[in-house]
Amino acid sequence: MSDAPRVPADVVAALDRAPGRALMLGHVHPDADVLGTLLAIGEALQARRWSVVAGGPHPAPGALSFLPGVERYEVLKTLEGAFDVAVLTDCPNPDRTEGLIDAAKRAAPVVVNIDHHPDNRRYGTVNWIDVGAAATGEMVYRLLTALGAPLTPSIATNLFTAVHTDTGSFRYSNVTPETFRIAAALTAAGARPDVVSAALYERRAPDALRMLGESLARVHVSDDGRVAWLALPAGAVPERFIESEELVNYPRSIGSVKVACLLRELGGGRVKVSLRAKGEVDVNRIAGGFGGGGHANAAGCTISGPLDAVTRRVLDAVSAALAAPR
Numbered sequence: 001m002s003d004a005p006r007v008p009a010d011v012v013a014a015l016d017r018a019p020g021r022a023l024m025l026g027h028v029h030p031d032a033d034v035l036g037t038l039l040a041i042g043e044a045l046q047a048r049r050w051s052v053v054a055g056g057p058h059p060a061p062g063a064l065s066f067l068p069g070v071e072r073y074e075v076l077k078t079l080e081g082a083f084d085v086a087v088l089t090d091c092p093n094p095d096r097t098e099g100l101i102d103a104a105k106r107a108a109p110v111v112v113n114i115d116h117h118p119d120n121r122r123y124g125t126v127n128w129i130d131v132g133a134a135a136t137g138e139m140v141y142r143l144l145t146a147l148g149a150p151l152t153p154s155i156a157t158n159l160f161t162a163v164h165t166d167t168g169s170f171r172y173s174n175v176t177p178e179t180f181r182i183a184a185a186l187t188a189a190g191a192r193p194d195v196v197s198a199a200l201y202e203r204r205a206p207d208a209l210r211m212l213g214e215s216l217a218r219v220h221v222s223d224d225g226r227v228a229w230l231a232l233p234a235g236a237v238p239e240r241f242i243e244s245e246e247l248v249n250y251p252r253s254i255g256s257v258k259v260a261c262l263l264r265e266l267g268g269g270r271v272k273v274s275l276r277a278k279g280e281v282d283v284n285r286i287a288g289g290f291g292g293g294g295h296a297n298a299a300g301c302t303i304s305g306p307l308d309a310v311t312r313r314v315l316d317a318v319s320a321a322l323a324a325p326r
């Protein structure tokens, strides 16, 4: 039934052994794909009597406070003690852990790298990269199935949310028949699509729509209509608002737009850039040119400089990419 490639035997073997101490290590600014998959693997290992530490350089955002078990996700600045295995999901390179991957390599003899980013650096002792997977959530569903781990409603909810968010609610070009087969299996196992959608999109704060209005008033569209961008100065809106809104989706939603950009001034002279495309331009290459990365249609980078200068540099790179399509 499945068209998906098999789960590599070394990935299964890394987890299918006598219980010990496991680290589930997340990437910076964790999203639902990384959190859902780490929490799902962690729960499956705990059910097998493993002791599990889950965490990463940044806390889980309030917008994902509904993920089952997320209260166990810790902010880690260093790693305490030794581990039998460390697992990273959805994390293409060591920079995305702010150095914790190096600590994990010292603390654990086995580092399992499970990811769907095309620019994954294969930093693990065991590497499983499937760029055809819409989300790491799909891969971890297949891994837990291969392990014979029971899919509890909480595991199903975590993995369903991972797939739901990385596919833009099953709307993006990464969606395949396998995505729906996995979503169906997760729903059968107790994930509730209505509950997940309400938790993701219908828990806005009372002042969120006013801030959304003020933010969207800053959207610019290029004269040819192919590029739309939103540049937010530091402090223009609170961090918790940005974390709970995928603001880049609004410039993306304009019909003529081929590339959408969100540029957020972070303070400290840095700007976080999110890029989205619709198939015509590979924004991963644009982000890569600024030291970032991601996927062909969704990528990001952080650039030093004043907001207006960074905006101009990014728009120039986008124009150049549009002039030389892939």
Ligand code: AMP
Pocket: 273, 274, 275, 291, 292, 293, 294, 295, 298, 299, 300, 301, 302
């Ligand atoms: P975002 O725009 O932050 O939602 O990120 C979209 C995609 O780009 C995700 O797959 C991220 O993993 C990737 N990404 C974002 N920022 C960076 C960065 N600074 N370096 C590498 N990849 C990034």
Ligand code: MN
Pocket: 027, 030, 031, 033, 034, 090
């Ligand atoms: Mn992620």
Ligand code: MN
Pocket: 033, 034, 090, 116, 134, 135, 136, 166
């Ligand atoms: Mn992902």
